[in-house]
Amino acid sequence: xxxxxxxxxxxxxxxxxxxxxxxxxxxxxxxxxxxxxxxxxxxxxxxxxxxxxxxxxxxxxxxxxxxxxxxxxxxxxxxxxxxxxxxxxxxxxxxxxxxxxxxxxxxxxxxxxxxxxxxxxxxxxxxxxxxxxxxxxxxxxxxxxxxxxxxxxxxxxxxxxxxxxxxxxxxxxxxxxxxxxxxxxxxxxxxxxxxxxxxxxxxxxxxxxxxxxxxxxxxxxxxxxxxxxxxxxxxxxxxxxxxxxxxxxxxxxxxxxxxxxxxxxxxxxxxxxxxx
Amino acid sequence: xxxxxxxxxxxxxxxxxxxxxxxxxxxxxxxxxxxxxxxxxxxxxxxxxxxxxxxxxxxxxxxxxxxxxxxxxxxxxxxxxxxxxxxxxxxxxxxxxxxxxxxxxxxxxxxxxxxxxxxxxxxxxxxxxxxxxxxxxxxxxxxxxxxxxxxxxxxxxxxxxxxxxxxxxxxxxxxxxxxxxxxxxxxxxxxxxxxxxxxxxxxxxxxxxxxxxxxxxxxxxxxxxxxxxxxxxxxxxxxxxxxxxxxxxxxxxxxxxxxxxxxxxxxxxxxxxxxxxxxxxxxxxxxxxxxxxxxxxxxxxxxxxxxxx
Numbered sequence: 001x002x003x004x005x006x007x008x009x010x011x012x013x014x015x016x017x018x019x020x021x022x023x024x025x026x027x028x029x030x031x032x033x034x035x036x037x038x039x040x041x042x043x044x045x046x047x048x049x050x051x052x053x054x055x056x057x058x059x060x061x062x063x064x065x066x067x068x069x070x071x072x073x074x075x076x077x078x079x080x081x082x083x084x085x086x087x088x089x090x091x092x093x094x095x096x097x098x099x100x101x102x103x104x105x106x107x108x109x110x111x112x113x114x115x116x117x118x119x120x121x122x123x124x125x126x127x128x129x130x131x132x133x134x135x136x137x138x139x140x141x142x143x144x145x146x147x148x149x150x151x152x153x154x155x156x157x158x159x160x161x162x163x164x165x166x167x168x169x170x171x172x173x174x175x176x177x178x179x180x181x182x183x184x185x186x187x188x189x190x191x192x193x194x195x196x197x198x199x200x201x202x203x204x205x206x207x208x209x210x211x212x213x214x215x216x217x218x219x220x221x222x223x224x225x226x227x228x229x230x231x232x233x234x235x236x237x238x239x240x241x242x243x244x245x246x247x248x249x250x251x252x253x254x255x256x257x258x259x260x261x262x263x264x265x266x267x268x269x270x271x272x273x274x275x276x
Numbered sequence: 277x278x279x280x281x282x283x284x285x286x287x288x289x290x291x292x293x294x295x296x297x298x299x300x301x302x303x304x305x306x307x308x309x310x311x312x313x314x315x316x317x318x319x320x321x322x323x324x325x326x327x328x329x330x331x332x333x334x335x336x337x338x339x340x341x342x343x344x345x346x347x348x349x350x351x352x353x354x355x356x357x358x359x360x361x362x363x364x365x366x367x368x369x370x371x372x373x374x375x376x377x378x379x380x381x382x383x384x385x386x387x388x389x390x391x392x393x394x395x396x397x398x399x400x401x402x403x404x405x406x407x408x409x410x411x412x413x414x415x416x417x418x419x420x421x422x423x424x425x426x427x428x429x430x431x432x433x434x435x436x437x438x439x440x441x442x443x444x445x446x447x448x449x450x451x452x453x454x455x456x457x458x459x460x461x462x463x464x465x466x467x468x469x470x471x472x473x474x475x476x477x478x479x480x481x482x483x484x485x486x487x488x489x490x491x492x493x494x495x496x497x498x499x500x501x502x503x504x505x506x507x508x509x510x511x512x513x514x515x516x517x518x519x520x521x522x523x524x525x526x527x528x529x530x531x532x533x534x535x536x537x538x539x540x541x542x543x544x545x546x547x548x549x550x551x552x553x554x555x556x557x558x559x560x561x562x563x564x565x566x567x568x569x570x571x572x573x574x575x576x577x578x579x580x581x582x583x584x585x
Contacts, residue, residue, distance in 0.1 A: 114295035117566070118559045119521025122539075126555045129543040130306040206420050210525050213422045214540055226422070233426045233529075240430055247423030255418040262414075 012266075016259035019252045023072050026249060029054065030069030037066030038221050046239050058228075058242055059235050067223040072249060074224050078135065079205040082142040083197050089143065090150025091193065095181045097151065098158030109155065112148045120145045121207055128216040138217045142204055153196050157189035191268040198261035202254045209250050225250040281574055281581060289567050296563060300556045301345045304332070304548050315358065315546055331356070332549070349556070355549035357542075364553035368535065372557075374444055375534030378453055378527070379519045385458035386465050387512065393462070394469020394508075399496065401474055409466065416463025421522060425456040425529035442531040449530075457526045461515050468511045469504070476503035506577045510569045517565030520558045 033054065041061035049056045055064035097108040115123065127141035161167060170180050211217035212226030220227060225246040232242030307314050312325050312334065326335075332355075333341045348354055354364040397409035429452060433441040440446035476482065477500045485499055486492075524536035531537065535554060542550035573580050 110291070110295065113292060114299060117292050117296045117563050118299075118555070119518055119562050121521045122524060122555060122558055125524065125539075125543070126303055126551065127306065129551065130303050130548075132308055202418070209420060210422055214525065214528060214543075216543060229420075229423055229426070236426055236430055237434060243423070243426045243430070247420065247427065250423065251419055254420070255414065258414060258418050 012259040012263035016256040016263065019256035019259065022252050023249050023256075026065070027069050027072060030065050033065065035063035035066040037063055037070045037223055039063070046235065048239075049241075055245060056239070056241065058231065058239075064242070064245065067228060068225075068246060068249060070223040071225040071228055071246060072253070074135070074218060074222070075205050075208055075250065075253065078139055078142070078208045079201050081139050082146050082204045082208075083201050085139070086143045086146030086200070087150050087193070087197060090147035091154045091186070093147065094151035094154025095158055095177075095185065098155040098162065099177055099181070105155070108151070112151050115145060115148045118145075120203075121210060124207055125211055125214065125216055128211055133216065133219045135218055135222075138208060138211060141211075142207060146200060146204060149196055149200060150193065153192055154189060157192065158185055161185060161188060195261060195265045195268060198257060198264055202257040202261065205250070205254055205257065278574065278581060282571055285567060285570050285574070289563060292563055293560065296559045297346060297349060297556065298342075300552050300559070301342055303552055303555065305338075307548070311548060315548070328358075331358075354553045354556075357550045358547045359545050359550075364550050367538065367550060368553055368557050371533060371535045371538045374532060375520070375523055375527070375536060378450065378457065378523060378532060378534060379516070381450055381454040382458035382461060382519055382522075383512070383515060385454050386461035386515065389458070389462035390465035390469055394466040395473060397466070397470040398473035398477070401470075406470075410470065413463040413466045416459045416466075419459065421456050421460060422525050422529055424459065425452070425526060428452050428455060429530075444533055449532075453526050453530045453532050456529065457519065457522050460522065461519060465508070465511060465515065469508050472504035472507045473500055476500040479503065506573065509576060510573050513565055513569035513572050515565075516568065517562035520561055524558075 035053070039062065041057065044053065044057040044061040046059060047053060047057040047061070053063050053065065055068065058064055058067065093108055093112075097105040118126075124141045124145045127144055128138055131137035131141060167180060167184055170184055175183075208217060209224060209226030209229070212224040213230045214226075215230070218224035218227055220231075228246035229243055229250075232239070232244075232246065235242050304311060311332065312320075312328050316324060316328060329335045333344050336344070352365055354368075356363055357367060393409050393412065397406045397413075400406050429441055432439045432452060438448075439451055440449045443449055473496075477496065481503075482495055482499055485495055490499070520535070523534060524539055526532065527534045527536035528540050535558060539551065539554040539558070541547075542554060
């Protein structure tokens, strides 16, 4: 099938770099031109782009460039935290379920099934709404949904590796589950997990922004790309850039992560493993 | 044998639904501190607090609360909204047609875009046409619908004035929400159509048919299409569930008076019984969609039947 690989897959990494370069330029510009994204300047309300405010000001006269940079860092920060925490929880649960089998496996996988019985975003919205607003609760809600993919993938991989000779040998040497998992299983299942993580990251970044857009994530005055789109959509007729800019950055960020995920999947050739 | 497998799948859905109900029940207990404090504030009168506590069954032991909750679901008594005292179930049923309409239109749009696009990409795999089709798919997956909505609104409703900005009353008001919700579905589905068709065309059966002199057109449309249709139909059935999750955001963007908007309104007003009801009904439909996907797979694919036996 490799001869059927279209051009965009082979060049996915280059395209991803191109996509990510624009958010990076925004971050760089915000570093070189430091402004307080929380400072309200009532005499600059809805000012257009200029030398003082390169991307203009929002409806409260806050510098858009500084807020975009803050939002980008927050989106990326939440994304990586959720993937890291969700990955740690999911991989541990998946490894335990696959290794122990029996009732432990049944209980843990039924739990995963129940979480999967909700549309992911709805579950995260409901959890975040109940836990209350704030970045910590947002991360918690997304981890509560995000661990399942890692757990199921890890379990299926552990089941297929459980009885290979080198694992049997490690067990015969008296190695503990923790040691076998860390030293032998994890390196061998890292490839599909990495691909899962990259696609998960894109989904989490969109989910965080979506939840902040709905008001159950990051709360004002903190800036998230989602809250900026929400605030900007109220001013859409007067200053469309307030919607277009944060959305465009979010789109480029997600596109870059998706492209890297695609490239990683093709490079590591884990499509068949993911499907199983 | 098939009937037995289907019955088995139906029975399997019962514990899943129980699990869903349990999780929705526990949602109220996730509210930090006392939910009554969260609703009325700490300065509220003791009698008001007691009345609300009683209305939410919070003055009873947890197991009794759970029993009331399950009993209510089965008997159709889903509690009353804390905002206007209307029964939760009737509020939900009132909004259901709008969401059903939006979901159906979005799924149809997804199908209408994904089938030709996926086939086109597969037929010309590796060419510029494939690149264009899959590039569109990647765009569709990466564009957040809460951004696509306002941008479409800006262009077609505000700029060109062709379509209404929001709401459900004006003619043509469903077009922009449908495009917003359907694009991501079409993007995922078209990738599935492409990969399923390419996988089907690469099988031994097709190779044999080709060696026997069957024409390319016949191979693609008759033999490969049938093989490729199974995962595509399963994916489509799964999307019947995911579309409801996406509807929460799309309905909020376009002020579309459906279940998604009701959920967000309930969250903003801290109307916990209504939040529970909305989450329960959406999750119920999601489980149903998964069940339909499973059963369709069993009906269409004899291999799945043998595997499951």
